[in-house]
Amino acid sequence: MPSLFDARAESILTQLRDSGQYKMLQMIEGPMDATVRLRGYGECLCFCSNNYLGLANHPEVVEAGIKGLRDYGAGTASVRFICGTFTPHETLERTIARMMGTESSYTFVSAWTAAEALFPTLCEPGDTIISDELNHACLIDSIRLATTIKKGVHKAVYRNNVLEGEKSLRAALEAARANRDATGQVWVVTDGVFSMEGSIADLPAMRKMCDEYGALLVVDDSHGHGVMGARGRGTHEHFGMIDELVPGATPLRGENAARSAAPNAGRVDLFTGTLGKALGGGAGGFIAAGRRAIDLVVQRGRPTLFSNALPCTVACSANAAIEIMLREPQRVQRLKDNVAYARRKIGEAGFDVLKSPTAICPIIVHDTARAIAMSRRLLELGVFVIGFGYPVVPEGHARLRVQISAAHTTEHIDRLVDALRKL
DSSP: OOOHHHHHHHHHHHHHHHTTOOOOOOOBOSOOSSEEEETTTEEEEEOSOSOTTSOTTOHHHHHHHHHHHHHHOSOOOSOTTTTOOOHHHHHHHHHHHHHHTOSEEEEESSHHHHHHHHHHHHOOTTOEEEEETTOOHHHHHHHHHHHHHSTTOEEEEEOTTOOSSTTOHHHHHHHHHHOTTOOSOEEEEEESBOTTTOOBOOHHHHHHHHHHHTEEEEEEOTTTTTTSSTTSOOHHHHTTOSOOOOTTOOOOTTSSHHHHHSTTTTSOSEEEEESSSTTTSOOOEEEEEOHHHHHHHHHHOHHHHSSOOOOHHHHHHHHHHHHHHHHOHHHHHHHHHHHHHHHHHHHHTTOOBOOOSSSEEEEEEEOHHHHHHHHHHHHHTTEEOEEEOTTTSOTTOEEEEEEOOTTOOHHHHHHHHHHHHHO
């Protein structure tokens, strides 16, 4: 006899199937690249991957992982503070700090667990966390966890990228200042690149506003790594909010008198990020920040205290991917050129694509069923693009999310556009 859970689960799954929201897992039978071998479809153009720099199958990245596997074994078999910290973790965390322009960094098995560690660890009762309404789910859940675990942590939400006026960031900051129970640190958190829109946060204006209200600025730049800035260092590099990279050096805040006088001027205070998108397409995430914040995460962050460390083979691959990105700015430029070409050609084909300098090109089709049907038809034409609708995006804003890679050629993009025309 089916249990109560069985009946309930079947009801939910039936509803998902009937509404067209049931997710089908497509099986890839080979490496991630500009084209992939998809079970049941054969060789397909891949325009739905986060492999922005084409590094997931780069020979150096693959070989670094193989060497890491041989030198350090398959797993860490421990959490970091017991016996799970290996040389590749130290190397990678120094490389991440150099890339992001922070004093320190710390890695996790995923970007989700990095975000999950952030606010519950660093916030205390009386603090206020102010979040953009379109922030990634990992940030939203981190805030929910912090306010649940630590009673007296306040939260507020402002309209996407609206800094002034009604329901704006300034309005939320003013409310936090007026709240007599909010006596602690104010945190403002935003995605650098919004994953469904492809839009970017106005970090310079947000930095200025945070300084005005004594708030810390937190940025999840998972879709900005490898995409934004001349060297792909992120949305803060795009806006010039980072030092020029010195090969082999780790820029430290407070190194000179000018910076120690105003260590946060023009900068982001804390980052969360991923190693699983542009940076090798593997796995893992990180927090990059000042040493005090990282030390607190090491000491008290539950996702690192109670979960095994990032496997060394992944750490080695990620480190190689970052080094390739930093030494080959032409790879980042090739991505930018591909993005500009794709946006122009998609627009010429008669589709409404949201304008943005990022690698995410959402084609708005409004209706969820239409987006899913278009995605299925594209797959039949040998083009792998995912359609997103409600509840992933608001009702009436369904879209095909086309994602561009440096590994794509103009021929690949032309074939994508030809398939779109056939729809």
